[in-house]
Amino acid sequence: MSLTVAEQIAQRQNGLAPSQLNNQRIPIYGDKATATSETKPLTWRLAHHDAVLDFKTHESLRGFEALKMALNQSAETTLNTIKEAVVKGRGGAGFPAGIKWSLMAPPDGGPRYLLCNADEMEPGTFKDRLLMERLPFQLIEGMIISAYAIGATAGYIFIRGEYILAAERLNAAIDEMIANNMLGDNILGTDFSFDLHVHTGAGRYICGEETALINCLEGRRANPRTKPPFPQVAGAWGRPTVVNNVETLNNVPAIILHGSKWYQDLPKAKGKTETPGTKLFGCSGLVNDGGLWELPFGYTAREIIEDFAGGMKDGRQLKAWLPGGASTDFLTPDHLDVIMDFDTIQKAGSRLGTGLIMVVDEAQDMVALVRNLEIFFQRESCGWCTPCRDGLPWGVKLLTAINDGAGQEGDIEKLEGLTRDLWIGKTFCAHAPGAMEPLMSAIKYFRPEFEQKIATAVGVSAIDAAAQAPLGEQ
């Protein structure tokens, strides 16, 4: 059940963060007795505490065990464990973190950076907020282990400016970590030193693109950079840099603790997927109980929508769904039984993205809905390359015309032209191609809705033209 504004105000006064203001989130963590570091590695601590906000509490819940283990072995061993586990990047692209790390230029004595991408702004995504607001120490522990593995000398958590309480909690946690010799020079008496800072943003979705994030961190406009060189070779301040998502880094401590084989075996319980590990899955839109659930890979979209999110609200019918954010392709009710993992969703014609489903009910007009999505992408384009800067507003203009009853024959073909001209390889970064995914798939599955609006508009204008013609011509 959602809270009323009055209840939200009251809970806020008790210092609760937005991700805590929802009573029905508690079942996520299942039975307290069974939620352990081995079954729910990302969220099991929340079965014991609503949020773990101080050093001692984190320590009492097996905190820093993984960090101590990692520091007692070589950096290479640590890196190899993560590589063997195959942690597919949770920011949306699914690129394995271990491989990303191993592509880093070899140490040359100069600075190397680990950046945490906490610029969670993909519409429909609210998982990193929960991890940072409620488990800040887990992320920091994951970052220190990761930094050790790649030989990073400094790190930054790049967090969006709107996650105010998350940034405060991370800063407080960093201070406690420094006081306990787990950040700074010679961590726990070893040769390893690592400084960590929080860098807050001030809006702009594009900051989540890793090279734009680096530009923003350096105090520049957040335009993406050309690749290659990849950040692992020349990233922040021209130095070797790795950028990992919040959830990806949260996976690291448990893998060190239980090993890569354990991680690989997690989804086998379901036996239906090759993607290892667990993930925060979620659901939003008009469902009964939207929220987040940590699940091993292997669940289907239907299970998430019906069993976890309680099904569609007020008996509505599902019309379409986005598997993982605004920049993923629409899928239809026919796809509900696909497994929510990177490979299976891709085979179904979309992308897992962030793995948080958005459901579209039958009352929604797809033209108006896609127009909303494209307005978002248009506004968030950084304006650096022409196809994106000019193409996205053109798409919005066409969609607005169609939606307002001023569409013309050929408009759908023009939109399809955009989906080709703004596709991968024709733009500087993945922003415009991401914008094309929902557009392309909406036309693919709901073309009659577009056609009908245009036909009505064309019909009306033909009648208007006839009405305005001189009498003798009628």
Next chain:
Amino acid sequence: MKIVTDKAPKVDVASILTGDEIAAIHEFMHHYPHARAASLDALKIVQKRNGWVDDAQVNAIANILDIPVTDIDGVATFFNRIYRQPVGRHVILICDSIACYLTGYEALSAALKAELGIDYGQTTPDGRFTLLPICCLGNCDKGPAVLIDEDTYGPVMPEEVAQLLELYA
């Protein structure tokens, strides 16, 4: 012929920014290997005083970081939450992205505009509120969501708008 240099024109920083603001900017400069990286931090520090950043403040930041004024303004104008013109005492940011669109953004937006008597980008005549749209606030399971100053709310029903705004004098 006037020679254009890259450096910011010298200004008396201490007459524009407070001692606390200058100290806070210097604190952030130590987080990075280059002072320029504190551009956005500096703009956010300065913006806290009046809610927006004026030309003199931009000049002062450029002086502290020792980089061109245009670079600071380039950053200031890139980010939608750095304001280069006056805003109300409270800024209301309403999420207009897809998850909130699906859960009632349009009705909430209409209610906010009616209650305040302003459209997006405008400030109420009493200088109390500025209303702006913003992309996804990461509160999607509780849409429609708004961010007022530093507080996120969701879901907010149209009939709850007046009650919510009362908190912000």
